[in-house]
Amino acid sequence: QKEVEQDPGPLSVPEGAIVSLNCTYSNSAFQYFMWYRQYSRKGPELLMYTYSSGNKEDGRFTAQVDKSSKYISLFIRDSQPSDSATYLCASNTGGFKTIFGAGTRLFVKA
Amino acid sequence: DVKVTQSSRYLVKRTGEKVFLECVQDMDHENMFWYRQDPGLGLRLIYFSYDVKMKEKGDIPEGYSVSREKKERFSLILESASTNQTSMYLCASSFRTAHNEQFFGPGTRLTVL
Numbered sequence: 001q002k003e004v005e006q007d008p009g010p011l012s013v014p015e016g017a018i019v020s021l022n023c024t025y026s027n028s029a030f031q032y033f034m035w036y037r038q039y040s041r042k043g044p045e046l047l048m049y050t051y052s053s054g055n056k057e058d059g060r061f062t063a064q065v066d067k068s069s070k071y072i073s074l075f076i077r078d079s080q081p082s083d084s085a086t087y088l089c090a091s092n093t094g095g096f097k098t099i100f101g102a103g104t105r106l107f108v109k110a
Numbered sequence: 111d112v113k114v115t116q117s118s119r120y121l122v123k124r125t126g127e128k129v130f131l132e133c134v135q136d137m138d139h140e141n142m143f144w145y146r147q148d149p150g151l152g153l154r155l156i157y158f159s160y161d162v163k164m165k166e167k168g169d170i171p172e173g174y175s176v177s178r179e180k181k182e183r184f185s186l187i188l189e190s191a192s193t194n195q196t197s198m199y200l201c202a203s204s205f206r207t208a209h210n211e212q213f214f215g216p217g218t219r220l221t222v223l
Contacts, residue, residue, distance in 0.1 A: 008150060032209060034211070041216070041217075042216055043114070043200055043202075043214030043215050043216050043217050044153075044200070049210045049211065094209060095209060096158055096160065097155060097158075097168070097169075098155075098212065100152040100154075101152055102149075102150055102152040103152060
């Protein structure tokens with residue numbers, strides 16, 4: 001079993017839709033939960049991170065972590081074609097090793 | 111503007127060749143990482159370094175070695191390239207204790223024939 005599981009998609013939505021991206025994890029020691037966005041032919045870039053449980057909001061993006069169910073979510077409101085990318089969830093115990101999910105490809109159609 | 115650069119975007123090599131992938135960061139980061147990215151498997155850590163001349167194995171170090179002679183530069187070496195090392199290679203860097211944020215380079219797509 002992978003430590004971080006993520007549905008690869010692809011996920012296709014119309015412009016303006018609310019997008020929900022999800023991951024599950026198995027390691028109870030994870031403390032940091034990150035979402036990276038990767039455009040085609042580019043390296044990943046950090047979108048946002050959450051420490052421990054709870055919600056974090058940044059503009060149209062909201063990250064949620066539920067440690068009781070080991071569930072990580074990213075919500076995108078009012079999705080735009082420019083949001084089309086691969087979204088990677090990632091987790092870390094506070095050490096050097098970050099475990100990445102396989103990524104979900106998102107297409108937002110104009 | 112923070113930057114991680116990788117020496118090549120695309121590389122084609124033959125089986126058995128020695129391959130060098132170079133990564134340079136200009137952010138004075140202590141930590142540097144090499145990952146490979148394969149469809150369905152995500153990013154997997156090959157090696158990382160937390161200081162000059164220091165290196166630690168990641169999850170898939172077999173067939174690879176690394177070198178960090180200067181703080182800004184981290185090299186990945188494939189001693190004898192094999193076809194199963196065809197992949198996208200990503201370099202990343204971070205501040206010493208900022209394990210929640212890594213800055214990535216654009217990647218090198220390596221094909222081994």
